[in-house]
Amino acid sequence: MNISQTVLENSRVEITKAILVDLQKLSSYSGEPIAAVYADNLLRTMRKLRDKYIHDPCTEVVMALHDALAYSNRWIDYNASQYQGAYDLLASLVNQETITNLSVEDSILTLEDLGFETLPFGVKLDDSQDRDSDEE
Template sequence: MNVEQTVKEVSGIEITKAILVDLEKLASNSSEPIAAVYADNLLRTMHSMHDKLPFDPYTEVVMALYDALFFQNRWIDYNASQYRGVCDLLTSLVNQEIINNSSVEDAILTLENLGFDTLPFGVTLDKSLDRNEEQE
């Protein structure tokens, strides 16, 4: 194991610890005004993970959760049990030796099953493009 790999593992684990602390605090205070502080810190930590480990499969799961929380401040809409479910999911995922594409897909489906909309940014296709292709 080289130094870069060790740093990557440590930073991923450390970032996960910070994410889990904020998720627990958010779960405990989900209906209180202080929840905004924990949500802000959580979103910043998740964004930091994206910056530090952009190609890590685990980051893909974290960013799916980020999208669900960030879009239109939807973090407000989720409840304590949903946040605890995410804690369990992330804990089990980070404890896996290898996170492959299948693990990522399963984790994102679990987020969806917990009620998180991991694809909140709607995509509107220009229907005229389809018609133009059919005419050619």
């Protein structure tokens, strides 16, 4: 690993540590007005990670959590144990030497198991349309 790779890795780790701090704070202050400050900071830091390290496997997991929190301000709906679970998951992911595609998939499924809706932007099809007009 050369110096630029080391700096890049350290920067990603530093951003991820900032995310972990905010998740810990959200876990502590869930349901209280001050949680909005930590949620705002968390979402901004998550987008910063995405902007700087879009191809990093850890970013994919972080953005799945971001979508669950940001969509319709759902961060308000999650509780302390869910935030603690997300913290534990990301902390273990950061400590892995290499993050595989399987690790990413398992991590996103773990977020789902914790109750985070990681795909909130789904499309709903309207099956109630008059099908008789299609047959004519």
